[in-house]
Every structure is written in structure tokens, then in C-alpha cells.
Amino acid sequence: MAISPKHAKADPKAFYLAKDQDQLIERYDDAATVYDAAMESDVGWRGHLALAEVVARHVDPAATLCDAGAGTGMLGDQLAERGFKTMDANDLSEGMLEVARAKGVYRDCRVMALGKPLPYDSDTYDAVTVCGVFTPNHAPASSLDELVRITKPGGLILYTLRADEEPPEFAEKHRQLEQAGRWQLVEAGKPFPSIGSEPHIRHRCWVWRVS
Ligand SMILES: C[S@@+](CC[C@H](N)C(=O)[O-])C[C@H]1O[C@@H](n2cnc3c(N)ncnc32)[C@H](O)[C@@H]1O
Incomplete structure (x- = not known):
């Protein structure tokens, strides 16, 4: 690259x-x-384009959505183009959120850390998105527990994850949440080349429905 x-x-x-x-x-x-x-x-990152398509297929644009690890809002921008109007963003980096804020696509942008308790009420969001953040040195698989908590029953959690080298802790977390009856699989998307400059790398988009 x-x-x-x-x-x-x-x-x-x-x-x-x-x-x-x-x-x-x-x-x-x-x-x-x-x-x-x-x-x-x-x-040549394409994850936000792919995830935006998946979100648009599964989620009504009138939904209240949380973009977790939103960064500068590359996904938010795509979703705004598809009619999403009520989106909150969080990220570790205030600098990244400053850029996101300037785009004017989010209702609220706040610094917080996935993997720790999140300052949102339970059952707040119709959908939660996480794009490019479940990756080494970033947010751990354990972040999913809090994301399930803040999603309304029947709401969706949608995210990108490496498919050519799937991190084993995510496979384990997927199983754990399924077995605990906390969510059901809606779609494990087809792996796609996600990084133009590194054609061997593939991601897939996961979609889960919270119970
Ligand atoms: C590769 S960028 C992706 C940004 C955005 N989601 C997008 O689609 O362009 C990863 C982002 O995750 C944030 N991040 C990393 N670890 C995080 C954590 N534990 N909690 C919240 N945000 C985190 C970084 O600050 C960075 O903005």
C-alpha cells in the first residue's frame, strides 16, 4: 500500500x-x-460503500442509528446520501469526530471507547453500525455486548469484519451471543475485496437482529 x-x-x-x-x-x-x-x-478503502449498501437494504432511513467508531463519518456520509437523518456518532478520537461534525450528517458526536461501558441508555437505537473498527489494535469483540444492550429488541447491528483472516474472538463472540439468545443472524455477506491497494484482503458485512 x-x-x-x-x-x-x-x-x-x-x-x-x-x-x-x-x-x-x-x-x-x-x-x-x-x-x-x-x-x-x-x-482505496471500500468498506463504507459496501456497508452503506447493506444498511440501506435492511434498515428504514427513518431509523435512529448509532455509528460506532464513526471516525470522520465516511459511512455517515454514505448513509445521509441514502436518506438517513437521525444518526449519532461516537469515536475514540476527538480529531476524527471534529471532521465528522463538520460534515453535518450526525445529530450527536461524542468521544467514547468501544470495549468499555457506553453512556447510552439501553434499547435506544433501531440500528448500530461499525465500519472498519473491528480490526487489530482497535475495538475488541467484547464491544458487541454493549452494542447489543443499546439496540432496541428487533433492531439490527451491522458491521464489517475481515473475512480472509476472520479474527477467532469474533467467531467465538458470535456463537456466545447466539447461544445466549441475545441475537440471531440475518446475513453474513459474501466476502468482497475491500482495499483497492491490497487486493488479497477481503471483508464481509455481518447483520444481526437483537432479541
Ligand atoms: C479505520 S477508522 C474507520 C472510521 C469510520 N468508521 C469509517 O467508516 O470511515 C477506525 C476508527 O475507529 C476508531 N476507534 C478505534 N478503536 C476504537 C474504540 N475502541 N472505540 C471507539 N472508536 C475506536 C478510531 O479512532 C478511528 O476513527
Whole structure:
């Protein structure tokens, strides 16, 4: 993956190699203003486009939606184009959220950490989306417990996950939540090439209905 010098701060390697969460936040804060350009021109990230299509197929645009780990709002932008109007965003990085806020597609943008208790009431959202955040050094599989809690019964949780190298802790979490009767599988999408500059990498979009 070749990142042009003017987008160097948004090199995904820097995020994967951050030594702890504080450094990850620092790196995303620094990258925020060039993040979208780096993803579009250099990396060729397509996850937000694929997930937006899946969300549009399963969720009514009148839904109240939470975009978890929303970053600069690349997914939110796509959803706004498809008519979604009531979307809240959260992310670890205030810098990334500042860029998201400026796009004007979210009702509320707040710093919070997936994997920890979230300051939302239970059964708040019709749908929760997570795009490109269930990845090494970012949000753990255990984040799903809180996302299930904040989703209304009958609501959907939709997210991208590596398919060519599926993280085993997610397969385990999927099983655990299914066996506990907390959610049912709606769709495990077909793996698609998600990163133009790294054609071997595949993601899939998962859709679960909360009980
Ligand atoms: C690859 S970006 C994806 C951003 C956005 N979802 C999109 O579709 O463009 C990953 C984002 O996840 C955020 N992030 C990483 N770990 C997180 C965590 N534990 N809780 C919340 N956000 C996190 C980062 O700050 C960054 O904005």
C-alpha cells in the first residue's frame, strides 16, 4: 500500500502499530484532516460503500442509528446520501469526530471507547453500525455486548469484519451471543475485496437482529 507523502499521517500501518490506546488516539487525531483523502486516493478503502449498501437494504432511513467508531463519518456520509437523518456518532478520537461534525450528517458526536461501558441508555437505537473498527489494535469483540444492550429488541447491528483472516474472538463472540439468545443472524455477506491497494484482503458485512 503506497501512501502519498502528503497523506503520510493516515498510513494505516501507524494505527495497527500504535503501542497503546493513547498512542492510537494521538495518531488518529493527527491523521484526521487527511484521513478521507488517504482512504479514497491511496488506500482505496471500500468498506463504507459496501456497508452503506447493506444498511440501506435492511434498515428504514427513518431509523435512529448509532455509528460506532464513526471516525470522520465516511459511512455517515454514505448513509445521509441514502436518506438517513437521525444518526449519532461516537469515536475514540476527538480529531476524527471534529471532521465528522463538520460534515453535518450526525445529530450527536461524542468521544467514547468501544470495549468499555457506553453512556447510552439501553434499547435506544433501531440500528448500530461499525465500519472498519473491528480490526487489530482497535475495538475488541467484547464491544458487541454493549452494542447489543443499546439496540432496541428487533433492531439490527451491522458491521464489517475481515473475512480472509476472520479474527477467532469474533467467531467465538458470535456463537456466545447466539447461544445466549441475545441475537440471531440475518446475513453474513459474501466476502468482497475491500482495499483497492491490497487486493488479497477481503471483508464481509455481518447483520444481526437483537432479541
Ligand atoms: C479505520 S477508522 C474507520 C472510521 C469510520 N468508521 C469509517 O467508516 O470511515 C477506525 C476508527 O475507529 C476508531 N476507534 C478505534 N478503536 C476504537 C474504540 N475502541 N472505540 C471507539 N472508536 C475506536 C478510531 O479512532 C478511528 O476513527
